[in-house]
Amino acid sequence: MTFGQRLHTVTSARSPLCAGIDPHPGLLEQWGLEDTPAGLTRFAMVAAEVLGQEAGVVKPQAAFFERHGAAGVAVLERVIATCREAGALVLLDIKRGDIGSTSQAYADAYLDPRSPLAADAVTVSPYLGFGSLEPFLATAERHAAGVFVLALTSNPEGPQFQRARTADGAGVGATVLREAAARNEGATPLGSVGVVVGATVTPATEELGEDFAINGPILAPGVGAQGATFADVRRVFGPAAAQVLPASSREILRAGPDAAALRSAVRRAADAAAELRA
Numbered sequence: 001m002t003f004g005q006r007l008h009t010v011t012s013a014r015s016p017l018c019a020g021i022d023p024h025p026g027l028l029e030q031w032g033l034e035d036t037p038a039g040l041t042r043f044a045m046v047a048a049e050v051l052g053q054e055a056g057v058v059k060p061q062a063a064f065f066e067r068h069g070a071a072g073v074a075v076l077e078r079v080i081a082t083c084r085e086a087g088a089l090v091l092l093d094i095k096r097g098d099i100g101s102t103s104q105a106y107a108d109a110y111l112d113p114r115s116p117l118a119a120d121a122v123t124v125s126p127y128l129g130f131g132s133l134e135p136f137l138a139t140a141e142r143h144a145a146g147v148f149v150l151a152l153t154s155n156p157e158g159p160q161f162q163r164a165r166t167a168d169g170a171g172v173g174a175t176v177l178r179e180a181a182a183r184n185e186g187a188t189p190l191g192s193v194g195v196v197v198g199a200t201v202t203p204a205t206e207e208l209g210e211d212f213a214i215n216g217p218i219l220a221p222g223v224g225a226q227g228a229t230f231a232d233v234r235r236v237f238g239p240a241a242a243q244v245l246p247a248s249s250r251e252i253l254r255a256g257p258d259a260a261a262l263r264s265a266v267r268r269a270a271d272a273a274a275e276l277r278a
Contacts, residue, residue: 003146004190015270020249037071052086097125121146154198191216199228224251
């Protein structure tokens with residue numbers, strides 16, 4: 001099965017919710033944990049065990065693990081394995097973007113099943129040109145994995161580049177959508193090349209084309225702590241809301257460290273996300 005097929009299956013059976021695992025120092029403190037590898041381990045494994053059982057997709061943010069060095073990367077390996085064993089797909093948030101052999105090395109690290117860091121999908125940056133992503137795209141296709149390409153992010157600095165116009169007059173964000181759509185052409189029920197569009201953006205139809213018609217998944221960060229709601233997801237994406245993976249991290253993780261409270265929080269979010277497909 002392709003990643004798009006696997007994603008369709010798991011989100012139909014569970015929910016399209018993408019639950020983040022972001023071991024931010026502030027969250028560790030809130031959980032009563034020290035900002036150390038030991039605290040990271042406790043936080044991340046409780047989150048992985050609960051979210052992996054409840055969410056369709058779990059999205060660890062690699063940077064919060066990497067900041068602890070080799071010990072943190074070892075925890076990330078455990079998180080990926082735990083979530084996948086529980087039946088969730090793992091979307092590793094790495095936002096890598098490079099060229100040639102370096103890009104291929106990143107792709108091998110995060111998408112090749114022989115790597116202990118291999119996930120079901122990764123986030124990537126296209127700002128060295130969409131063609132620079134070819135090692136990621138080819139490696140993902142070879143291993144039935146997915147790639148989510150940054151298109152219109154929710155950070156306030158994003159429009160400086162993402163709303164800029166290319167030589168043919170199209171917006172950069174719209175160009176990313178167009179490229180993703182071309183990669184997904186003919187795929188059923190869903191392509192494996194996704195895009196990242198923040199749930200807090202205010203898209204302009206002339207820039208983004210026909211209702212985000214990329215025939216692939218749309219990762220929409222920003223639900224919860226960043227201010228967006230599930231109603232905003234329906235407003236921003238319109239008919240394409242059924243393709244959206246609304247992403248929420250801090251809003252859910254704040255319910256910890258009690259596992260039962262964390263489970264309740266992720267279930268509430270999953271139920272709300274499921275309504276987008278109703």
